[in-house]
Amino acid sequence: MTTTDPPTIGLSYDDDGAGPPLVFLHGGWLSAESWAGQRDRFGNEYRIVVPDLRGHGRTGPSDACRYSVGLMADDLDSLLTELGIEECVLCGLSLGSMVAQSYAANHPERIRGLLLAGAVQTFPPVPIPGPMKRLLTPLPMLGGSLTFSGTGPTFRSLLSTIRPLTGGPWLARDPEVRSAALDTVDEMSKSEFKKVFSALYRFKAPNLEDLGVPARVVYGEHEVSLVKRQSQDLARALDCAVHEIPGAAHLVNQDNPEAFDEVLSGLLAEVES
Numbered sequence: 477m478t479t480t481d482p483p484t485i486g487l488s489y490d491d492d493g494a495g496p497p498l499v500f501l502h503g504g505w506l507s508a509e510s511w512a513g514q515r516d517r518f519g520n521e522y523r524i525v526v527p528d529l530r531g532h533g534r535t536g537p538s539d540a541c542r543y544s545v546g547l548m549a550d551d552l553d554s555l556l557t558e559l560g561i562e563e564c565v566l567c568g569l570s571l572g573s574m575v576a577q578s579y580a581a582n583h584p585e586r587i588r589g590l591l592l593a594g595a596v597q598t599f600p601p602v603p604i605p606g607p608m609k610r611l612l613t614p615l616p617m618l619g620g621s622l623t624f625s626g627t628g629p630t631f632r633s634l635l636s637t638i639r640p641l642t643g644g645p646w647l648a649r650d651p652e653v654r655s656a657a658l659d660t661v662d663e664m665s666k667s668e669f670k671k672v673f674s675a676l677y678r679f680k681a682p683n684l685e686d687l688g689v690p691a692r693v694v695y696g697e698h699e700v701s702l703v704k705r706q707s708q709d710l711a712r713a714l715d716c717a718v719h720e721i722p723g724a725a726h727l728v729n730q731d732n733p734e735a736f737d738e739v740l741s742g743l744l745a746e747v748e749s
Contacts, residue, residue, distance in 0.1 A: 487529070487530070487552075488534035488536075489527035490508060490526045491523070492515065492523070493524050496522055496564075497523045497561045497565070498518055498523065498567070499525045499561075499565070499566050499567065500515075500526045500568075502526075502528070502533075503726075503727070504571035504672050504673075504676055505631065505660065510730060513729065514740070518740070527551075529571070529572070530547065530551050531543060532668075532672075536668075542674065543674060544675050545575055545678075547675075548575045549575050549578040564586065565744060565747055567592075568592060569593040569594050571675075572593075574596070574599075574679050576592060580682075584687055589691065589747040590691040590692075590714070591691065592707070593693075593694040594694075594703060595693060595706070596703055597681035598679065598680075598681065598706070601703050602702060615670070615674060618670060622670060626662075635647055641701070642699070645725060646726055648724075648725050649696075649698060684710070689747075691714040692717055692718075692739055693714065694736065696726060696727075698724065699724075704720075719739045
C-alpha cells in the first residue's frame with residue numbers, strides 16, 4: 477500500500493488490523509520491519525500503521541536534496557490524512573521519536589497517546605550552540621567516509637565511537653537484531669544516508685509541555701548516558717513516567733520486546749480509560 481498525496485513522496489507502509497489506530501515510526505537507517513514484534517503483539521486489538529520513512533526501506537530515495545525531521549513529520553501527516561486517521565497513539569524510536577515529537581507538537585489534536593523510545597532532543601545528545609554546531613558539522617567528514625567506504629562501514633565506524641560509552645554493543649545486545657539492523661543499513665544508498673544524518677544533526681526539539689496526553693518515555697539499560705539524560709528531560713516535559721528496559725540497548729523494542737510491550741500496554745490502557 478502507498479499514498480502519494482503531496483507533500484509525501486509516496487510512503488510505503490503496512491496498514492493491518494482493526495480498532496484504534498496505533499502508529500509506529502522506525503529509527504534512522506532502519507525500516508518498518510523493526511516493529512514486526514509489536515505488529516504481532518498488538519495487531520488483534522489495534523489498527524497498526526507502520527510506514528517506511530522518507531529515504532528508508534520500501535519507500536526508498538526521493539528527489540529532495542535535503543531532508544529534515546519536519547519534512548518527515550509532514551509526510552506522516554499526509555499519510556494519516558490519506559488513511560482517514562484523525563487521531564492515533566504514536567510510537568517512535570530514535571529518528572522516529574524525533575518525527576513523533578515534531579508531529580505531536582504541530583498536530584496535538586491528532587495525538588491520543590505518545591511513546592518515545594531511545595529519544596533525544598538534540599543529535600548528538602549534547603546541546604551545542606547553533607553557530608558552533610554549524611562550524612563543527614561532521615558532514616564533510618561523513619561524506620568522505622561514505623565515498624571511500626560505503627554506508628555499512630561508515631555506520632559501523634560510528635558505532636565503534638559509541639561502544640566505549642556503553643561497555644558493549646550500543647545498537648542492540650541481541651546479535652540477530654544487530655545483524656538485521658546492519659544489513660538494512662548496508663542497503664541504503666550513500667546519498668540517502670547522508671541526507672538522513674543531516675536531518676538528525678539539524679533537529680531542534682519542540683516544546684511538548686502543553687501536549688497533555690498520556691505518554692511514556694523508554695530507553696534500554698545499555699543506552700548511552702547522554703541519551704538517558706535527554707530522555708528524562710523529555711519525560712519531565714511530558715509529565716510522564718520514564719522506563720529503563722533491562723538487558724536492552726538502543727533498539728529497545730527488539731532487544732527486550734516483552735518489557736517494552738508491557739510499557740506500551742500500560743500506555744494503551746491509560747489512553748482507553
